[in-house]
Amino acid sequence: MKNEVIKFGLILFIITAVSTGIVSTIYGITQPIIETQKIEKDNKARQEILSVAKSFEKIEKEFGEDIVEVYKGVDTDNNTVGYTIKNISKGYGGDIEITTGITADGKISGVSLGSMSETPGLGAKSKDPAFIDQYNDKEAKQLKVIKNAVPKDDEIVAIAGATITSNAVTKGVNQSIELFENELNK
Incomplete structure (x- = not known):
């Protein structure tokens, strides 16, 4: 009986060690591919939201714990045409990556x-053009979220049933506006 327990324990250990080795190898192979895809996705997002820029230069500076990265967009003459600011805000389902x-x-x-874990059918609607396009062409001044009304120039209409997510996205945008006003637009 004792020998059988040792035998099965040894078999289980070997299976676990081989499985761990396989998973580790696959992770090592796929990690660079995943990282490349993430960089391409970020570049595409920057180009979509600041289309007047022909290229982007990363600003290597610490701006605060919620600010992930800041890029300066330049035109063909290397003139600054704007900035893209990526930060993290806390939504209903967890962190929301906002650029x-x-x-x-x-x-x-x-x-x-970008990445988020908001409720499908509610908070996940924050990616829909009906919500996210409300920010376009607004003055870079602090914005606030309202419910069921015609928005003024400094207001964003919340997603029905997802006010926490709406507030989280607007908080992230406001954080970017504050950074722009206080440090980048000088």
């Missing part, structure tokens, strides 16, 4: 949402 494009003249040129 905001702000032109050099102080207009929001677009907002893109």
